[in-house]
Amino acid sequence: MTGIGFDLLATDGRARRGRVTTAHGTIETPAFMPVGTAATVKAMTTDAVASTGAEILLGNTYHLMLRPTAERVAQLGGLHRFMNWDKPILTDSGGFQVMSLSDLRTMSEEGVTFKSHLDGSRHHLTPERSIQIQHLLDSNITMCLDECTPFPATEAQAESSMRLSMRWARRSKDAFVERPGYGLFGIVQGGIYPDLRAESVAALTDIGFDGYALGGLAVGEGQETMFHVLDFTEPLMVKDRPRYLMGVGRPSDLIGAVRRGVDMFDCVMPTRSGRTGQAFVRCGTINIRNARHAHDERPLDAECGCPACRSYSRGYLHHLFKADEMLGPMLLTWHNLHYYQDVMRTMRQAIEDGNFEEVASAMEARLNEG
Ligand SMILES: CC#C[C@H]1NC(N)=Nc2cc3[nH]c(NC)nc3cc21
Numbered sequence: 293m294t295g296i297g298f299d300l301l302a303t304d305g306r307a308r309r310g311r312v313t314t315a316h317g318t319i320e321t322p323a324f325m326p327v328g329t330a331a332t333v334k335a336m337t338t339d340a341v342a343s344t345g346a347e348i349l350l351g352n353t354y355h356l357m358l359r360p361t362a363e364r365v366a367q368l369g370g371l372h373r374f375m376n377w378d379k380p381i382l383t384d385s386g387g388f389q390v391m392s393l394s395d396l397r398t399m400s401e402e403g404v405t406f407k408s409h410l411d412g413s414r415h416h417l418t419p420e421r422s423i424q425i426q427h428l429l430d431s432n433i434t435m436c437l438d439e440c441t442p443f444p445a446t447e448a449q450a451e452s453s454m455r456l457s458m459r460w461a462r463r464s465k466d467a468f469v470e471r472p473g474y475g476l477f478g479i480v481q482g483g484i485y486p487d488l489r490a491e492s493v494a495a496l497t498d499i500g501f502d503g504y505a506l507g508g509l510a511v512g513e514g515q516e517t518m519f520h521v522l523d524f525t526e527p528l529m530v531k532d533r534p535r536y537l538m539g540v541g542r543p544s545d546l547i548g549a550v551r552r553g554v555d556m557f558d559c560v561m562p563t564r565s566g567r568t569g570q571a572f573v574r575c576g577t578i579n580i581r582n583a584r585h586a587h588d589e590r591p592l593d594a595e596c597g598c599p600a601c602r603s604y605s606r607g608y609l610h611h612l613f614k615a616d617e618m619l620g621p622m623l624l625t626w627h628n629l630h631y632y633q634d635v636m637r638t639m640r641q642a643i644e645d646g647n648f649e650e651v652a653s654a655m656e657a658r659l660n661e662g
């Protein structure tokens with residue numbers, strides 16, 4: 293096996309049930325990847341993350357190149373050893389984070405020069421350097437470096453940005469070190485424009501990648517537009533390789549995107565909002581800091597098997613957040629990640645059973661009942 297393996301095990305409509313095989317183990321899809329930006333899923337040990345059922349984590353080139361540097365992580369055994377996670381890791385390439393986090397960035401055909409959001413130091417990122425950093429990290433799934441077009445973008449802006457990203461995809465592929473169990477994903481660009489999306493899919497498919505991500509979404513366009521872009525882009529994508537929707541999303545986003553043929557997801561929502569006291573539950577969301585939870589002896593979600601729901605009341609969790617106790621963010625993060633994995637488990641089973649639409653519609657109805 294060179295690269296990573298992908299087996300399409302079942303389909304139900306456009307929904308897909310698959311399995312990704314890497315040097316560090318397999319990933320059942322549809323899969324949700326918790327975000328471990330700075331070599332940690334915030335507020336969680338890796339054992340706790342594994343207990344939720346997560347089989348792959350996301351790391352970030354941008355953050356780790358700035359601190360502690362990729363060379364330091366490599367010297368300490370690579371990202372798996374460094375953060376004590378022995379399952380698969382996917383790393384983003386840095387393009388999006390440069391656009392969203394750093395200022396004073398200058399773009400050229402060669403790459404992007406930017407100032408660190410940590411200390412203002414200048415850094416240069418090229419496709420070749422991004423691929424090298426991800427190799428030093430020993431990432432199982434490496435992402436091409438792309439030029440992340442701000443949203444909204446005119447068709448002309450999206451066209452020139454997409455074409456630059458396609459040239460960078462070629463350079464990324466040329467720089468990637470092929471190893472069994474390690475793969476490289478291309479990133480489809482083109483904004484909201486069907487012709488540009490089609491051109492990008494064709495260009496990446498022609499180069500050939502182990503998987504194909506959809507970029508330029510979850511950038512403020514809204515769910516309806518995101519689904520519309522999926523509706524006209526997904527049918528153009530090869531079926532025998534994983535599809536990864538970057539930065540997505542809320543539970544309703546995951547359900548709608550799985551319905552449209554997406555296999556892999558990552559999003560900071562369950563962890564970031566967990567730290568602020570927002571819990572995702574089967575009938576919507578709960579902001580545990582709200583006074584109405586102060587006296588409530590019920591768990592966050594009676595159908596959830598996570599440590600927070602098994603052992604603690606809403607009233608206690610409310611108290612932890614009001615008292616600014618660190619156990620609060622820990623337990624809500626744990627619950628949210630466990631719930632997200634429950635959503636994915638439920639959808640995987642439904643695709644296997646051939647009743648995806650019935651199960652997905654029921655989940656969506658409960659989420660909307662609020
Ligand atoms: C344009 C483009 C693009 C994509 N390119 C790369 N490398 N990473 C991403 C991460 C994302 N996170 C979100 N939303 C939170 N949208 C994303 C899109 C991308």
Ligand SMILES: [Zn+2]
Pocket residue numbers: 592593596597598599600601602627628630631
């Ligand atoms: Zn729970």
